[in-house]
Amino acid sequence: MAEFSTSVEDKGEVSTIYLKGFLDAHTAPTLENTFSGLVDNGKYSIVVNFKDLSYISSAGLGVFMAFIEKVRENEGDIKLSVMSDKVFNIFDLLGFPLLYEIFKTEEEAVNKFRENKNLGS
Amino acid sequence: MNFKTENLTRNIKFKAFVGFAIILFFFKLFFGSNDSVIFRVLNEVFVILTAAFFILYMFDFIRAKKINPLALIINIGILNVIIFFLIIFSDPILNWIFGNVKERLSKPDLVISLISFLYGLLFISSVSYIFFTFKELYFLKQKKNVSIYFNTMIIFFLAASFASVLNPYPDLHYIKTTFIIISIVLIIINSIRISWIAFLVKKEKVSLLVFSVIIFVLFIVNIANSSESHLLSNFSTSLDQFMNLMMIYGIIYFGILFFTTLFHLPTAEAYDRKTQEISSLQYFSKLITQVLDFKELSETVTEIAVKVCNSDASWIIWTENNETKPLAKKNIGIVDTNLISGYILSKIKKDSESKTVLLNLDKFEDKGKLSEKFNSIAVSPIKTHNEIKGYLVAAKKNDFIFDDEDKSAMDTFSDYASIAIENSRLLEESIEKERLEKEFDVAREIQRKILPSKNPELECLSISSVFIPAFEVGGDYYDFFELSENKFGFVIADVSGKGISAAFIMAELKGIFESLSKIIETPKEILVKANEILHRTLDRKNFVSAAYGVIDCKKETLSISRAGHCPVLLIRNNIVQNIRPSGIGLGLNFTDHFVNTLDEIQINLEEDDLIVLYTDGITEAKNINLDDFGSIEFEKILLENCDKHVDEISNKVMREVTLFSQNISQHDDITLVILKWKQKLNLDGENKWQNSAPQLKTKVK
Structure with a gap:
């Protein structure tokens, strides 16, 4: 079975989740746990880095939907970054670009959070 | 012999016993004072027949029960106490009621005959029961067929008893004496063959030691007192003689029993453990195929672990989903388990241990926090697929330590435990898999219909x-x-x-x-x-x-x-x-x-x-x-x-x-x-589309 793992790195206010491997119905709970870990600790500015993700299934996409509402209610956001064309295509087909901000690089996503913060303050 | 005929013969024996008892009573009543040889012989014959049928009846009656040697020993003890009181109190009480008993016995009336008869019956039953118990003890756990020795002994017992008819003729005393000597020799030969002691556990052996001393003394007291009872010797000299022989048998038997038990005592623990190990392993190998529930299985594992290595407590340290927790605690509290488990995990190098490791808690800094004084610990890895999934732990209190025997027992046992736990895991998995397959079947069926x-x-x-x-x-x-x-x-x-x-x-x-x-x-x-x-x-x-x-x-x-x-x-x-x-x-x-x-x-x-x-x-x-x-x-x-x-x-x-x-x-x-x-x-011609069959195809695996 294909493996999947996540790691989290805090960069100031923003937390970045790095995804690696195959994200499908069987591995989705791992990502769910990672998200709940952040949300439970009050970290609502989340960037997801898809650089090492080789595959995502519909169940994997569902994980992002499960948390976006709660995160946005708390004035945070989930921003997606560094997707391969293949992964982006799956997101794109479902209309995710209409729901999430997707960035070419992780820095852009992180900076976007900082800009918003500066504008807000 | 089927149940019905068995019942029938039992009935006949009882009737014979009652019949001879009644004959004996009337004989006593009418000819009790007659001193001629013929009447005395007849008296003894009736007594012996009454006793014989009573014993035969008893055999059938008690044979059905399961025999525990210790219970038999206690029976003998109780009967001895009864005999003791019968002998000690019979003459004084009768003297107090009737005046001089000795005199009255020589001219019996109805009352004294009845009392003497009942007294005799009590003796018959007590002595018969003692005899019966000795017989059971003798045949218990005998490997060879030894009935010939026992039967020979009985024949000489009877001969000696019956020879007491000749008591009034001092010239003929040698006959009785010869029979008694031969009887005693046979008693000694037969008493050496005590093979059931080995099968007792240590505790039982200790109590047997105490009982055998007490009963030994009781037999000596009774034989010393028996000559004082005029009532008994008057009732039947052969019964008196038979009782004396039984008392001698008792003294010899319990004397030998005491020493045999004493010699068995040092090895008792080792013997106990061997039998425990064997029975535990048998029980466990059966368990491997039976237990479906993991929790139940782990409880049984620790329960047997305690027995196998004679430890005071046992538990399993189980690792699952990166979480380590104690399972199936036996005779130990949660606080102690957690403290000792933590110590064990810090001491044991994971993956390297394949055998049982013995640990001492002397250097354990939190030892003072333990609620009980556990000191020695044996830890065995539980492996599935060559991966250590947990540890089986046994602990002893105070100064007790685990010896090599305990260690090898733990080794063997943890291997068994590993197999059983692996089996139960596999079974759980396959049940889960089957459940999922069923679920998918339902889902496919819904899909097909939609x-x-x-x-x-x-x-x-x-x-x-x-x-x-x-x-x-x-x-x-x-x-x-x-x-x-x-x-x-x-x-x-x-x-x-x-x-x-x-x-x-x-x-x-x-x-x-x-x-x-x-x-x-x-x-x-x-x-x-x-x-x-x-x-x-x-x-x-x-x-x-x-x-x-x-x-x-x-x-x-x-x-x-x-x-x-x-x-x-x-x-x-x-x-x-x-x-x-x-x-x-x-x-x-x-x-x-x-x-x-x-x-x-x-x-x-x-x-x-x-x-x-x-x-x-x-x-x-x-x-x-x-x-x-x-x-x-x-x-x-x-x-x-x-x-x-x-x-x-x-x-x-x-x-x-x-x-x-x-x-x-x-x-x-x-x-x-x-x-x-x-x-x-372009409708013509191409309008007749093939109506393809239902499109649902099941994938061929």
């Missing part, structure tokens, strides 16, 4: 559809609707997730699209409404990608809206066009945003236009290297075959996909629907 069983027959379109469910049921859905005379609707959708939950959402979709298609004719509106309805039931995590299209046969147009689904392919003039109007998947967003971003496209149809609907099961079909089948390959095959009949095209696609994914299990449902537009003018 999907159209055959393709509609239309004049303006030829239609082919293929559906292959994945083992885990992906939640693909497609359907056709004849909206009005000229309008034909179709839908294709893919529910996120798998299994029975996806199948239920699919069933809901079927209801939604079936009813919406009857009242709304524009694809966008239908998808907007469907999204609204799904809002109420869908989980946040779940969503549905769908595409809905309407073909107007009269206006020759195709209107299509897409909510997150794979693009609809239009093949015209050997060019594949991806029809991909904007739209978010159903269930992802329930605001105006969804409505505003959802587009509807209208296309004018031309002759031989091919409209292909599919789910990502095709483009994401994997080969053994986990490469995707891909949309480029898919489009290529469609282009190469676009001039063929729709069924042929879909067959071709499916063949290529199957070839690509051979040797790898299909991980998602595959749905392929191909529509071919035909101009109405």
